[in-house]
Amino acid sequence: MKKWFSLVLFLGLFLTLIACSDDSSSESDGGSDNSSSESEGNSDSGDSEQEAVELDFTVFGSTGYDVLIEEYQAENPHVSITLNEGEMEDVHNNLFTAVSAGSGAPDIAMIEISNIAKFMQASDQFYNLNDYGAGDVAANFLDWKWEQAQNVDGTFQLGLPTDIGPTTMFYRTDVMEEAGLPTDREEVAAEIDTWDAYYDAAKTIKEETGKPIADSPEMVFNAMRDQLDQQYFNEDDELIIEDTVKEAYDFTTKMIEEGLIGQNALWTPEWGTAMAEGSYATMPGAPGWMVANVKGNAEDASGLWDIASIPEGAGNWGGSFLTIPKESEHPEEAFAFISWLTAPEQQLKSFTNNGLFPSTPDIYENEEFLAATDDYFSGAPTAQIFADAAQNVKSVYMGVNYSMVNTAITEALINVASGGADPQKEWDKLVENVETQLERQ
Missing domain, CATH: 3.40.190.10 (Periplasmic binding protein-like II)
Known part of the structure; x- marks a missing residue:
């Protein structure tokens, strides 16, 4: 009888512990679910409360950025980007006039390599991209390309690199x-x-x-x-x-x-x-x-x-940078967009769509990239041809x-x-x- 009593007592204690454990787990799970729901609710609330941002983006040439802008806007519905295209000389002349006058510059401006030194002299009219996280993405780019848009000691970064032009x-x-x-x-x-x-x-x-x-x-x-x-x-x-x-x-x-x-x-x-x-x-x-x-x-x-x-x-002809003039009231959103646009994934799309050769060297080993051919150019392996050419590109001082x-x-x-x-x-x-x-x- 004593043995049976002990066994019943033990089973009773065991079942009690299980019940307590289940209650605790249920409370814990319920708390977690509530916390998660609250967190997701706050996140959704934050998204819904984001103010609409409109960015003017000026480029020259055939960039094909309109397609990528649509993709970015779909992922960031609070951001609206207007793409303005023009002739290279007009774009640079208008930009220089605007930054000199302090009026009329876009939120984001494309600057070609041969003009970058001139605009570096007016760097006080542009945001320093180092203040917005440029250093975090610097490793994405060719060193010589990155350095073309910074001052001597590297404390000021005028633009993020787009393409290069191996010939x-x-x-x-x-x-x-x-x-x-x-x-x-x-x-x-x-x-x-x-x-x-x-x-x-x-x-x-x-x-x-x-x-x-x-x-x-x-x-x-x-x-x-x-x-x-x-x-x-x-x-x-x-x-x-x-x-x-x-x-x-x-x-x-x-x-x-x-x-x-x-x-x-x-x-x-x-x-x-x-x-x-x-x-x-x-x-x-x-x-x-x-x-x-x-x-x-x-x-x-x-x-x-x-x-x-x-x-x-090969040599190198062209290539550009994306800059943010001081007139922009949305430098954080502008930087978020240009850092996305110049990331390796988007540079690969720009090459596939419009032949803009990437300034992000990791792509040169990408199988999808190297497999790219162009039926228009008789099925030429364009990626491989330009990648081979890029290996001979030299850094050349251009001057103002x-x-x-x-x-x-x-x-x-x-x-x-x-x-x-x-x-x-x-x-x-x-x-x-x-x-x-x-x-x-």
Whole structure:
């Protein structure tokens, strides 16, 4: 009986403990559920109470950002972003006027690399992105690209990098075939591997088809310029064009005078028409962002273009940064958007959609990225081609007056091409004009 009594007592205690444990667990679970519901309610309440934010975003070129903006707005319904597109020169001129006057600047402004030094001088009119977390995303980008938009000691970050422009050579397979030259991209790269070989190919194309090898003098000159370690200025801001780009200028003007290069200026209607008609053979020095321009101007030429490596190695043409002028009343929201837009995932989409080559090197090893091909460009493995080119990109000091010098050289080339001006006289005149403008500063 004592044993049975003890056993009953033990079972009673055991069942009591279980009951207590269940009650405790139930109370704990109930508390957790209530806390979770309260927390979720607060979160939902917070979302619903977020004030609507409107951001003006100014860009140039064919970025394709409208698609990504729609995606961002879907994920952040309280943010409305208006995309304003314009010509590169107009966008920069308008922005400089606005920040100088303290009125009229957008919340977010795109600035191209050749203009970044000029706007760095007006850095007091822009938010320092380091104050909003730029340091947390710096590792996403190529070091040289990141440093282009910061001051010497790294305490001020003017912009977040978008794309870079490793250069290649686009070419028309139909024109090359008509001239009796290779059309396979590897064979083209092997045969036209130096600028001397490019000159020889130009003579063959002219003789066999009557067409120039390139339509724009700027494209040939730019291709050679962008392969140099130094271009217009040294790091002491001394003009050095006689020792650096004069050879490229002479080579280009020689081909112009021999009828091997056309006369159309970049971004003109004539330039776009020639692209569509296939009235020339190659576009040397073409960066990834030029893909969208070709497709836009020559919609019916799919399969007639291809891409090969450029003679004597790639350079870099272009690339931009996203900045936040001080006029913006929503710098935190603006930074949140541009940090999202320039993240590797979105840069991959920008490359896939519009050929903007990423400044985020982790993508270069991405299988999806490397597998990208473009049917328009005869199925070319565009990602791999531009990735290979990117390995040869050099960091070049541009200086505040880069755009001014570049404009002067471009005008001289066009004067030679379209007006029959003497190349050396045009060179002497541009040097004199540039030196005069520099002395006035």
